Amino acid sequence: MGRQTLDHLDALESQSIFIFREAFNRIEDLAMLWSLGKDSNAMLWMVRKAFFGHVPFPLIHIDTHYKIPEMIAFRDQLAKDWNLNLIVGSNDKALAEGMGPDKGRVNCCTALKTNGLKKVVAEGGYKGLIAGIRRDEEGTRAKERVFSPRGENAAWDYRDQPPEFWEQFNTDIPPETSLRIHPLLHWTEIDIWRYIAREGIPVPDLYFAKDGKRYRSLGCAPCTGSIESTASNVQEVIAELEATRVPERAGRAQDQESEDAFERLRVEGYM
Amino acid sequence: MGTITKLHADRQPLKITFVGHVDHGKSTLVGRLLHELNALPEGKVEAIQAQCKKRGMPFEWAFLMDALQAERDQGITIDTARIWFSTDQRDYVIIDAPGHKEFLKNMVTGAAGSDAAILTIDAHEGVQEQTRRHGYLLHLLGVKQVVAVVNKMDLVDYSEERFNEVSAELEDYLGKLGVTPDFIIPASGREGDNIAKWSENLSWYDGPTVAQSLDMFADGATAEDLPLRFPIQDVYKFDQRRIIAGRIESGTLKVGDVLNFSPTGKSARVSSIEAWPENAVVSTACPGQSVGITLDEQIFVERGQMAAPVDQTPIETNLVKARVFWMGSNPLKIGNRYKLKLNTTEVSAEVVKIEKVIDATNLSTTEGDEVTQNSAAEVVLRARSVIAFDDYAEHPDTGRFVLVEDYTIVGGGIVVANKSQVEIKSKNITAVEHKVSAESRTAMNSHTGGVLWLTGLSGSGKSTLAIELEKQLHLRGFQTYVLDGDNVRSGLNKDLGFSPEDRNENIRRIGEVANLFADAGFIVISAFISPYQEDRDGVRAIKPDLFHEVYIEADVPTCEARDPKGLYKKARAGKIPEFTGISAPYEAPVNPELVVPTSKQTVGESLEFLTRYVDETFVADGKSKKTA
Numbered sequence: 071m072g073r074q075t076l077d078h079l080d081a082l083e084s085q086s087i088f089i090f091r092e093a094f095n096r097i098e099d100l101a102m103l104w105s106l107g108k109d110s111n112a113m114l115w116m117v118r119k120a121f122f123g124h125v126p127f128p129l130i131h132i133d134t135h136y137k138i139p140e141m142i143a144f145r146d147q148l149a150k151d152w153n154l155n156l157i158v159g160s161n162d163k164a165l166a167e168g169m170g171p172d173k174g175r176v177n178c179c180t181a182l183k184t185n186g187l188k189k190v191v192a193e194g195g196y197k198g199l200i201a202g203i204r205r206d207e208e209g210t211r212a213k214e215r216v217f218s219p220r221g222e223n224a225a226w227d228y229r230d231q232p233p234e235f236w237e238q239f240n241t242d243i244p245p246e247t248s249l250r251i252h253p254l255l256h257w258t259e260i261d262i263w264r265y266i267a268r269e270g271i272p273v274p275d276l277y278f279a280k281d282g283k284r285y286r287s288l289g290c291a292p293c294t295g296s297i298e299s300t301a302s303n304v305q306e307v308i309a310e311l312e313a314t315r316v317p318e319r320a321g322r323a324q325d326q327e328s329e330d331a332f333e334r335l336r337v338e339g340y341m
Numbered sequence: 342m343g344t345i346t347k348l349h350a351d352r353q354p355l356k357i358t359f360v361g362h363v364d365h366g367k368s369t370l371v372g373r374l375l376h377e378l379n380a381l382p383e384g385k386v387e388a389i390q391a392q393c394k395k396r397g398m399p400f401e402w403a404f405l406m407d408a409l410q411a412e413r414d415q416g417i418t419i420d421t422a423r424i425w426f427s428t429d430q431r432d433y434v435i436i437d438a439p440g441h442k443e444f445l446k447n448m449v450t451g452a453a454g455s456d457a458a459i460l461t462i463d464a465h466e467g468v469q470e471q472t473r474r475h476g477y478l479l480h481l482l483g484v485k486q487v488v489a490v491v492n493k494m495d496l497v498d499y500s501e502e503r504f505n506e507v508s509a510e511l512e513d514y515l516g517k518l519g520v521t522p523d524f525i526i527p528a529s530g531r532e533g534d535n536i537a538k539w540s541e542n543l544s545w546y547d548g549p550t551v552a553q554s555l556d557m558f559a560d561g562a563t564a565e566d567l568p569l570r571f572p573i574q575d576v577y578k579f580d581q582r583r584i585i586a587g588r589i590e591s592g593t594l595k596v597g598d599v600l601n602f603s604p605t606g607k608s609a610r611v612s613s614i615e616a617w618p619e620n621a622v623v624s625t626a627c628p629g630q631s632v633g634i635t636l637d638e639q640i641f642v643e644r645g646q647m648a649a650p651v652d653q654t655p656i657e658t659n660l661v662k663a664r665v666f667w668m669g670s671n672p673l674k675i676g677n678r679y680k681l682k683l684n685t686t687e688v689s690a691e692v693v694k695i696e697k698v699i700d701a702t703n704l705s706t707t708e709g710d711e712v713t714q715n716s717a718a719e720v721v722l723r724a725r726s727v728i729a730f731d732d733y734a735e736h737p738d739t740g741r742f743v744l745v746e747d748y749t750i751v752g753g754g755i756v757v758a759n760k761s762q763v764e765i766k767s768k769n770i771t772a773v774e775h776k777v778s779a780e781s782r783t784a785m786n787s788h789t790g791g792v793l794w795l796t797g798l799s800g801s802g803k804s805t806l807a808i809e810l811e812k813q814l815h816l817r818g819f820q821t822y823v824l825d826g827d828n829v830r831s832g833l834n835k836d837l838g839f840s841p842e843d844r845n846e847n848i849r850r851i852g853e854v855a856n857l858f859a860d861a862g863f864i865v866i867s868a869f870i871s872p873y874q875e876d877r878d879g880v881r882a883i884k885p886d887l888f889h890e891v892y893i894e895a896d897v898p899t900c901e902a903r904d905p906k907g908l909y910k911k912a913r914a915g916k917i918p919e920f921t922g923i924s925a926p927y928e929a930p931v932n933p934e935l936v937v938p939t940s941k942q943t944v945g946e947s948l949e950f951l952t953r954y955v956d957e958t959f960v961a962d963g964k965s966k967k968t969a
Contacts (some may be wrong), residue, residue, distance in 0.1 A: 075565070076629050078353045078432075087631035088588045089572070095575045095597045121588075122633060123617045124579040207898040212406075215450070219748075232445035233668060233847040235482075236453045238682050238743040256434075259423050259732060314385040 071075055079265050082257055082274070086113070087120040088237065089253040090200070092253045094126060095199035096241040097249060101157070103341060104129040106141045107288045108273045109202040109254055110150075112262050115324055116253070127246045128155040130190055130199075133181040135165055135328055136290035144274040152270030171292045176331050178293075184340045201341045206258040208319055210333045218250040224339035226250075237307075260311045267304045277283070278302045287318055294298050295320075354425065354432035355558060356412060358402070359794065362471035363441040366492040370461055370530035371424070371437050372402025374503075376553060377537035381405070384802050402530065429557045430585035442471060448667050449753065451480060456561040457486035459551070464503055464527070465496045468510045470702050477701040477717060479719055480518040481666050481755060483737050488554045489516070489522040495529040499542045505670065517704050522552050523560075528644075564591035564628045567744040568653035570731070570739045571600070573646045576949075577633065584615050584633040585642050588686070590738040592650075594626045594634070600648040602659040603729030604816050607712075608638035622802040629832045639945035642815060645686040647739070655739060657732050657753035659724040661690070662757055665699070665744065666717045669751030673712040673720070679695065679751070684740035685730050688818060690744075694721035700753040725787065726818030732756055770777035771877065782862035786820050788959040790859040790887065792852075793951075796871045796930060797893030799908055800900030802939040802947065807868040809944065810951050816862060822858055824851055825868040839919075845876060852880030859887040863961055871928040889958065891951070892933040897922045899940040 076084060093100055102117065104110045117125050131145060149156045150337075161169070164181040171178045191199065205212040215231050217239035232240040241251055266273060276285045283296040283309075297320075301310040332340075375381050389404045403458050406422040422437045439449035439609040452458060458479050462472055471541055477488060497503040504527045526535055527543050527549055537552040548599035549557060552593060569592030576586040582673055594600075594611065601608045617634040636642070647655055661681070667673050675694060681690040697706040699717040712718040733740030733755035740756040743842045776940040782791050793810075795803040807823045814821040829851055830837075837843040848871055858865040881888040881937040902920065912920035919925040930936075935954050 075627055076353075079627055081353050083630055084588065084631040091574045091586055091631070119617050121577065121579060121633070122584060122615055123583070123619075126579065206425055209406075209422065212424070231447065231450075232750050233753070234450045234453065235743045235750065236741060236752065238753075240748075240750055242680070242748040244746055245746050315381075317382045318385070320384075 074235075080269060082261055083116060083265070085256060086116050086253040088121040089239075089251065090142070091247075092239060092241065093200060093217075093251045093253075094121070097251075099194070099196045100127045100251075101120055101130050101191075101196045101197040102127060102200040103157070103228060104131050104145075105202070106131065106137075106274060106290070106341075107202075108262055108266060108277060109204065110275055111256075111271055112265050112269075113202040113254055114152075115269055125152070125154055127200075127303070128157050129236055130157045130159060130181055130187070130194075130196070132159045132186045132190070132291050133158050134178075134186065134331075135160060136170070136286065136292055136336065137184070138276060138285075138291045138294070141274055141288060144272075148272065156277070157190060157194065159186050160192075161186035161189060171290070175293055176335060179335055179340060180338055182290075184224075184335070184338055188339060188341075191248055192223070197202065197243070197253055200251045200253060200327050201252070202254045203252055203341060204257050204259070204262075206252050206318075208332055210336050212253055214255060215240065216252050216255055217241060218252065220248045220250055220339065223248050224248060226337050226339065228337065260308065263304060263308050263311060267308060273304075277307065279306075286320075305317075343732075345961060353561065353939050354434045355457065355555075356425075356436060356455045356563060357483070357555065357558070358436040358438050358458045359460055359461060360438045360452060360454040360475040361492075362463065362469040362475075364461040365463045365466070365469070365472070366462045367459075367529045368406045369401075369404030370459070370490065370492060370528070370536070370551070371435055372405040373530045373533055373536050375405065375435070376402070376425060377533065378426060378428065378552060378779065380424075382401055404739075410765050415664060421718055423473040423877070424568040428556055431848070433555060438475075442474075442715065445471075446472065448475060448931075449482065449666075449668075452484055453482050454479060455482075455484050456486045457488070457558045458486055459554075459763065460522070461491045461492050462489060462507055464491045464494050464500075466506060467507050468514060472511070473514055473702045475551055476515050476520065477704075478666060480520055481664065481717070481753070482875075483741075483755075484731075485520070486558050487520055487522045487633040488551075488558075489515075489525040489529050490551055492530055494527045494534060494543060495532045499527070501536075501545045504546075505707055507722045511805065513756070514704070519683075524669070526551055526554060545967065547853070556765060561874075564736075564738055564842065565593065567736055568590035568602075569594055569598075569650055570655065570736065571648040572739065573602075573642060574685050576642055576916055580636070582635055583639065584635060585648075586631070586633040587648075588631045589626050589628050590684075591628050591736060593628075594632065597911060598623045598680060600649055601654050602646045602648050603655055604727040605641065605813070607640040607642075608651055609638040609640050611635075612637045621687040631803050639943040641809070641945045641948045641952075643949075645684075645688075645728075645817075647684060649729075654710060655729045655736075656756075657727055657729050659727050661722045661724060661730070661742075662696075662719070662741070663722060663730075663754040664699075664717065664719050664757050664866075665712070665752045667712045667752045668714060669746055670714055670743075671746065671751075672714070673718070673752065675710045676823045680805060681722060681724055681728075681742055682745060682750075683728060683730050684739055686730075687726055688724045688726055690724045692720055694722045695940060696720065727816050728757055770831040771876075779862070781858070786862050788819055788864065788955075790862040791864055792821075792855045792859050792865045792880075792887050793955075794871070794877065795866065795868045795889050795891050795893050796877060796933075797939075798895060798897060798900045798927055799870055799920075800903045800905055801878075803868040803870075803893045803943065805944060806937070806939075806947055806951060807866045808866065808892075809948050810955075813948065813952055814955065817961075819864055820862055821864045821866065821877070823866045824855055829854075846885075848876040849879060852883055855880070855881045859884070864955065870921050870927070872925065874928045874931060877930065889932040889935065889954075890930050891954075892930045892936045894929075894936050894938045895940040935941035 152325045169181045279299045279302045284299040285296050301307040413447040424435045438448040491507050508525045528535040535550045542739040568770045570590040574587040598611045612635045616623050678691050696719040698709040701717045731740040743750045744752040811821050837847050855865045911917050921927050937950050
């Protein structure tokens with residue numbers, strides 16, 4: 071049946087699809103970051119909608135070796151089921167030298183995630199990276215562009231971001247620089263869950279309560295706390311979020327190390 | 342930002358931008374409003390308290406949105422921020438835009454695409470430079486619903502007289518832009534007067550509070566009643582389907598509709614609206630929807646074209662009259678070239694006229710031949726090729742554009758011309774001085790010159806493809822010319838017959854002429870059987886770098902079956918001696934630059950082959966079109 075107007079989720083989805091297609095057309099070497107979390111799974115689902123069942127670029131997962139084991143199992147299963155071109159990257163040098171959260175959470179994130187990512191990107195020669203960040207997650211992400219130019223070494227110059235008029239994105243980039251593309255910027259946490267529910271998108275079971283606890287945001291095991299919850303399925307998660315006023319990344323320890331910890335991480339090239 | 346929950350799944354939130362001059366209290370107003378509506382995440386107020394204490398300052402609501410360290414330290418908003426909340430009536434996205442002149446581009450980013458705006462004015466300072474500039478930009482960006490808040494009323498002792506002065510000044514300015522504020526509300530963000538609660542201090546005011554005024558905005562407009570506009574984003578061939586992808590900007594699209602594709606003027610019927618997962622059957626699509634369609638005919642379609650109903654097509658021209666807001670640090674000047682991005686088109690455009698320069702802070706207009714940063718102007722741009730768009734007043738979504746200089750978006754604009762004012766003018770002719778370098782020709786044309794030497798049997802499709810390719814390239818602003826039997830045999834080579842020597846000389850001369858054209862910056866498309874490798878190699882030897890041998894591949898049975906001129910029939914009957922493929926040999930190219938197998942694909946597909954090759958080979962700076 072034809073619809074005459076788009077509902078909220080349809081409008082969000084259509085806008086994201088528009089962004090994926092712009093990125094795919096305008097950027098030669100494109101890849102998508104797949105964190106295995108709910109947002110990047112919803113994003114992957116929308117890529118398949120945008121390209122009619124195909125995923126026409128590689129997916130990059132940065133394995134810090136501190137990830138929760140269930141996440142890796144989820145990744146490998148979905149990669150097989152959906153026939154994905156998956157690139158797993160990690161900063162082996164830093165790991166061999168014993169990098170871990172005990173060396174400072176921000177240091178650890180920078181070494182294992184940011185630098186691990188930079189290594190994969192350099193090896194693959196990617197000029198554009200799609201990342202599933204949202205404006206409602208955290209203050210600095212609220213200030214992001216949909217097409218965000220990154221300088222040499224992937225640095226984010228938040229003081230001098232280009233304007234985005236309507237949906238004419240900044241797709242022209244000088245050599246030696248790259249773009250981050252953020253197709254989920256306009257979504258909120260609850261939008262994502264409602265979309266997951268509507269479309270039946272698979273997510274790791276870690277999001278659902280076991281023994282009175284569940285994860286609201288997924289990251290590395292040492293730095294990701296679970297929350298008290300009885301929400302054991304998608305609908306119950308949505309009901310829980312409708313009632314809560316606790317921010318989503320409250321369980322992510324690296325953000326809380328100092329007032330500007332997350333900002334500093336992001337300026338360096340963190341997602 | 343923490344998640345502000347309870348947004349509804351079934352309705353779209355209204356997007357409201359808070360704008361106004363620096364230090365007039367936008368961020369404070371937003372913070373206070375969300376606090377009073379009980380929409381802040383847990384722990385947020387405490388976090389702000391700690392941050393203020395660290396800096397030895399009183400509680401600062403602006404820290405809610407000012408997430409960057411530099412913003413808190415300097416007490417100004419640098420970049421736009423967003424926060425979500427809902428009232429009983431509706432869901433909202435609140436966008437806080439910076440008020441500093443230096444960050445106008447960030448204000449634009451926040452305000453573009455908003456459904457409504459709150460313009461904040463300091464009661465003490467009154468209307469200031471950025472108040473006016475933001476007002477101008479709201480008008481340019483198409484944000485029509487505006488509520489003005491005269492803030493910091495506590496600083497003027499809640500004076501009704503002062504409020505009336507500021508209101509009059511504001512209404513005067515906005516009136517000239519054709520913008521009428523829905524309400525002008527006296528308020529104090531810091532003290533909480535008239536934010537969500539009506540204030541005793543302002544008992545002389547009987548209009549809505551700021552919170553109430555939000556609920557009184559109309560819902561975002563939909564462009565459903567306008568004619569269909571479907572700018573093509575890409576063409577996908579991931580599988581056997583050839584899917585034309587894009588987003589519907591206005592109108593509706595249904596299976597069975599006949600669409601005209603501008604500017605080529607080709608039309609075809611919509612066979613299907615494709616979707617994934619496959620079980621999602623779609624027969625109608627509406628504005629805002631990203632879709633993919635298939636057509637009943639394999640016409641040539643590419644990114645930048647616009648599909649519309651055959652009787653309601655957009656404007657097609659290379660002259661664009663527009664109102665622009667200039668943000669570049671280098672001034673916009675007559676004669677300068679910029680990349681014009683409009684819908685999904687990208688084309689080089691020259692500023693041919695500056696009709697007037699507008700000071701966005703007082704709307705005074707002057708004549709001039711340049712436009713400086715943060716000024717507006719009415720200009721005429723000449724695009725290198727014919728493009729399709731609409732008059733902004735009638736069709737906002739497809740009547741606006743940005744200009745790019747080097748790698749940066751330096752201006753935004755809206756089309757102010759209507760169909761009757763614009764006519765297609767001949768292409769720009771620049772006087773050619775004696776020594777014009779190849780580089781300068783390339784820079785002017787945005788492509789290099791060269792010879793596409795189409796070779797193949799009679800009936801293989803050389804002429805058809807040459808003529809179609811010339812047309813496509815011409816529409817896209819390429820300098821191009823076809824050399825074929827018709828224009829060569831009648832003049833240049835009219836002294837030549839069909840003896841082997843004459844045939845040889847015929848090809849040699851064509852080769853020389855083709856190379857002269859190529860040297861002049863043209864993409865020459867030649868369409869001759871040219872059956873002998875030696876002859877073709879001879880042409881290649883003139884300027885090997887410019888020569889591209891293109892084999893139009895179709896075997897004799899295929900060509901004979903087509904036989905468009907009845908030549909094979911005559912040859913079989915012995916009426917044409919030494920007919921290539923029948924009674925004379927054809928030497929297929931040994932190592933051609935491109936092979937176009939016309940017996941295996943449609944003319945449209947072959948044409949795509951050729952245009953892609955041209956994009957990849959001749960386009961100097963632009964990126965080549967990517968293949969799916």
